[in-house]
Amino acid sequence: xxxxxxxxxxxxxxxxxxxxxxxxxxxxxxxxxxxxxxxxxxxxxxxxxxxxxxxxxxxxxxxxxxxxxxxxxxxxxxxxxxxxxxxxxxxxxxxxxxxxxxxxxxxxxxxxxxxxxxxxxxxxxxxxxxxxxxxxxxxxxxxxxxxxxxxxxxxxxxxxxxxxxxxxxxxxxxxxxxxxxxxxxxxxxxxxxxxxxxxxxxxxxxxxxxxxxxxxxxxxxxxxxxxxxxxxxxxxxxxxxxxxxxxxxxxxxxxxxxxxxxxxxxxxxxxxxxxxxxxxxxxxxxxxxxxxxxxxxxxxxxxxxxxxxxxxxxxxxxxxxxxxxxxxxxxxxxxxxxxxxxxxxxxxxxxxxxxxxxxxxxxx
Numbered sequence: 001x002x003x004x005x006x007x008x009x010x011x012x013x014x015x016x017x018x019x020x021x022x023x024x025x026x027x028x029x030x031x032x033x034x035x036x037x038x039x040x041x042x043x044x045x046x047x048x049x050x051x052x053x054x055x056x057x058x059x060x061x062x063x064x065x066x067x068x069x070x071x072x073x074x075x076x077x078x079x080x081x082x083x084x085x086x087x088x089x090x091x092x093x094x095x096x097x098x099x100x101x102x103x104x105x106x107x108x109x110x111x112x113x114x115x116x117x118x119x120x121x122x123x124x125x126x127x128x129x130x131x132x133x134x135x136x137x138x139x140x141x142x143x144x145x146x147x148x149x150x151x152x153x154x155x156x157x158x159x160x161x162x163x164x165x166x167x168x169x170x171x172x173x174x175x176x177x178x179x180x181x182x183x184x185x186x187x188x189x190x191x192x193x194x195x196x197x198x199x200x201x202x203x204x205x206x207x208x209x210x211x212x213x214x215x216x217x218x219x220x221x222x223x224x225x226x227x228x229x230x231x232x233x234x235x236x237x238x239x240x241x242x243x244x245x246x247x248x249x250x251x252x253x254x255x256x257x258x259x260x261x262x263x264x265x266x267x268x269x270x271x272x273x274x275x276x277x278x279x280x281x282x283x284x285x286x287x288x289x290x291x292x293x294x295x296x297x298x299x300x301x302x303x304x305x306x307x308x309x310x311x312x313x314x315x316x317x318x319x320x321x322x323x324x325x326x327x328x329x330x331x332x333x334x335x336x337x338x339x340x341x342x343x344x345x346x347x348x349x350x351x352x353x354x355x356x357x358x359x360x361x362x363x364x
């Protein structure tokens with residue numbers, strides 16, 4: 001019986017390797033091509049005529065909605081599974097409307113990823129359970145936008161930059177992110193505010209100045225508390241806001257006295273490290289378009305006493321080896337990192353020398 005032919009596209013080599021390793025457990029599948037950007041995706045599909053495309057949607061030279069629409073028109077029988085770090089409901093609904101057969105979040109267990117592929121190949125659609133719950137909440141809620149719209153700290157910062165008249169390149173320099181990442185953040189911000197452009201966003205801001213006041217309060221609070229809490233501080237570095245929130249809650253329950261800081265990518269993480277010198281840092285292997293292992297190396301250079309735990313939804317022994325070489329003391333699989341496991345990790349890392357992770361039984 002012929003194997004199901006799959007093309008795999010993701011701009012992060014480590015993520016592609018993790019997905020490929022997970023799918024190789026399904027012996028009736030064959031990965032016939034891998035891509036790191038969207039430039040040659042149509043030509044690759046034309047050349048290999050696969051049964052399924054498994055793809056990220058935030059890659060260079062890849063505009064998600066238009067690209068998926070074109071792929072669906074050119075290859076109407078092709079099964080398309082999106083694997084993304086982004087759970088914005090408008091983004092998900094837009095891609096489902098463009099013709100993808102499934103949408104899966106990168107921080108979900110590998111077993112669920114394999115199940116998603118199998119279900120789609122059987123002719124079903126797939127939306128991972130956290131997205132189903134979110135989409136149901138969105139559909140049941142009023143479409144009217146509340147004046148007290150809840151924004152992330154990143155979105156508050158974006159609004160402040162827009163008010164100052166900064167263009168995307170200047171915003172990218174200020175935040176230490178790529179221009180493409182800034183564009184993605186702005187798109188989600190506009191959708192949340194129900195506006196279409198930066199001008200409309202600034203006009204919205206002028207009608208709701210409490211948004212910038214909230215940003216000022218957040219930044220002031222973080223700086224005031226950072227010095228006193230340095231010895232009880234935890235840094236979470238992950239480009240998935242939903243997973244950072246989950247981690248923050250678990251850390252808060254496991255160690256209520258800890259001061260918790262968050263960063264999406266390397267530069268803001270290093271700014272926090274310079275200010276706080278955190279006791280523990282949890283760092284994802286992939287940070288948007290950056291390498292989390294390199295982030296570990298830079299944190300360790302600036303703050304040698306910080307104990308760093310590398311985390312990933314795609315566990316791999318090579319990541320483990322490279323992470324330990326960079327200065328991490330442990331490598332943990334996200335799917336195993338529940339509240340109980342995290343409590344054990346934090347007790348160990350905040351404990352005395354008798355609980356040191358440099359023992360003969362390191363965490364993995």
